[in-house]
Amino acid sequence: MYEEGKEAVRLREKEKLVYKRVGLMFSRRWRFGWDRFTEVDIFAGHNDTSAETLSQAIRAAASEEPDADGSVLFGHLQGTVVGLRYYTGVVNQGEMVGLVRQPQNPYDSNAVMVANVYGCQVGHIKKELAAAMAHVMDNNLAKVEGVVHSGTKNKFTMPVMLSFWGKEENKNAVMESMARRGYKLNTGGMKPLGANQTYSSQGARAMSSKKGVTIALTPEELKNAFDNLFEDLMESKDGEKEAAKSVSTPLLPHQKQALSWMCTRENKSGLPPFWEKRGELYYNSLTCFSAKEIPERVCGGILADDMGLGKTLTTIALILTNFRKGKPLPVETCQEEQSSFVKMASKLKGSSSASDGTGTLCSERPQGSVVCVETPDVVEIKDKSEKSTSKGKTKATKRKASKDAPVMLEDLDFAAALSGSSVDSGLKKKRVSKTEPPTLRADSSISKRGEDSSARTTLIICPLSVLSNWLDQFEQHVHANVKLNVYLYYGSDRNRSKTFLSSQDVVITTYNVLSAEFGNKSPLHAINWLRVVLDEGHVIRNPNALMSKAVLELTAQRRWILSGTPIQNSVKDLWMLLAFLRLKPFDVREWWNRVIQRPVTQGDRAGLQNLQTLVKCITLRRTKSSEVDGRPLVSLPKKTVCVEQVELSQPEREEYELARNEGRNTIGRYVAEGTVLRNYADVLAILMRLRQHCCHPDLLSKTSLDLDAPATPAELRQRLIEKLRMVLASGSDEECSVCLDSVRLPVITHCAHVYCRPCIAQVISTQQDTARCPLCRSEIKISELVEFPQEEMEEENRRTNSENWRTSSKVQALMSNLLRLEAKTAALSVWLSLSSHVSSQYWRLHLESMDSVLCVWMGP
């Protein structure tokens, strides 16, 4: 690669030096990606790996920086990039460059590195200027961005137009600091030379950012634009695709469309948004970056359909239909040992607590909401239906296999509940194997394990609350005689073997498990997944959360985000999604901020247009009111509302009257004081309590409603305990906002937010002296966390034990109606069996037809 001779040796020595310095820098400052930064990479010159590592490092650095929101432009400065000859990074006319401080540079601790969009180093800022910039950058007074307008072909140095952005209050400090070192920022209206016409040009935007060339959107328009960002995508995406035969549920037309779209997104080789081919090069029209290699395309996207449209089913269909090269997952070519539906799954929290957690449920009658049965050996549950719709060959193989395995017939109701179907669906045969399943399939490409072509597994990550739903849906929508290896990666005895996991068809886990594994020899991060699916993907919108980092570090060929609400608050939420999808170059925060977020928040039309284009390319969204070819997407049966008057029983009536008098007195007091309006929230609370009384008296505690401010610490404590009890009992808010799992060891903060004790303790210890509540930013202390008192806990348990459980008139009326309906409609029975899995601790019924939302704590 290099010529022989003195010059070559000298260059090589220099490069080694550079490598050592860069290495030093990375090893000290950045944790991620270091392992891939090897000597080989840097000597490979244009090698992708070094660039990617740099890119990751820049990304890591950028993510530590505060958001670009609210930044104002301080001014411009013409600077010089030097040392071009030592680096491989090249830039185009008008291209954006990144400026990264290198405090560890042994030659100059003020060094400022210049890198292009892909993170390839272009050069350094000349040292005198770097010294001035270092002060500003290190003290976070300003963020400096650069655009190269000319001299891109230069051998040694090139000019760069720098712009300084930061908080208004830092402006003077920055101007003075730069002036002290002899640099005067240009705040005038002179348009820099060579500025691009698009918004992407730093110079052009800088000039027009306040009020100038572009007509900014009004806040109102901006808000509408956000609201419509996803709504405008509903134009029909062409084509329908039939699901593979292994999918037992027929897809609705809109689901076939979604499947078709998803397959296309996974298989097509087109260029990502804003990339175009220019001669031999690929060119990004927003950043002006170009590359020889075809830009890595995004295999995947965001499925943002409204809830209820079948995102889960469509995803299951995708897994079975689009394996490699557009072919279905090879499930029908059975070999002996792997016939039948193999499923390793066990132990959601509820089941383990209900049955003391051992994995040997097969020998006893299952209790609680056990989703699946695990045995140390092998169990078979009989097929739903003896009449096989699949080929005889499959059936025969399957039979043969089942001879070898111990067979166990399970409780009929239980089996039916598992499948989500009604009782009369018959016996189920299930085969669960604890041994490593054979890895070789009929598909020959699997032989080269470790290469891309060997990836076979889809990893599904979801919140705990929908975990069981995925298992149910797999069982429900996949033909019973199809062998599909679905492994639930959850619970303390989960199989962490890489070989085992990567031989599955599907691995399901939770965000919580994923973060827990992250940085801890995580097998999930060591596997090259065929596909990673983030269910309820909007939960990863905070890029600082460990969970988000864990998700970003997964290796996969295809990536999907399922979410009914992809944007929760602002454009900011989108970044995490794009970063997960690896939509270059926006997966690096800086480019996202520069090209999309800041322009959009400043009301720039072109920026918004770019954002819309971006989102449109990767998202499919339909709502229930969407239409396909003039027909509604889904046709639901008409809703019928039946009002049934239910008489309270005598004891219920007495309790109700008690509460009513109490409430009336309180409100009467407010009226007398003339403070009703000021206390209207309390009035509503009283009314709510009365409605709860009507549903079930146990929804309320025996303690009376005391609306005055707590006078003593003891009173505050009692109040908090009461609130904690309400939260736990209501079932509406049992998730811990830190881990997103069901709350374990619940504690309540003085600001009345409920978390798992370990979770919030962790938060407090990392924030040290001034810890703040993740939900409301109030100051919190370990010593002020309030637990549910043990005796009350026992009291609660006693109250909800089956012997002590009391019903209520309304619950009785509801139950009799439900049972009556269940006999009539299969759909309802499905719903019932699903909701029994919704939560391990509480059975929640949300029925609009009742006076208010009725939350019944029924216990296990």
Add this chain to the structure above:
DNA sequence: ACCGCCGGGTGCC
């Protein structure tokens, strides 16, 4: 870099 800078060689014209 068709520069600037450094430092060694050199020294009337």
Add this chain to the structure above:
DNA sequence: ACCGCCGGGTGCC
């Protein structure tokens, strides 16, 4: 000459 001048070596931070 403790200078000037010349020309080769050299060159990011």
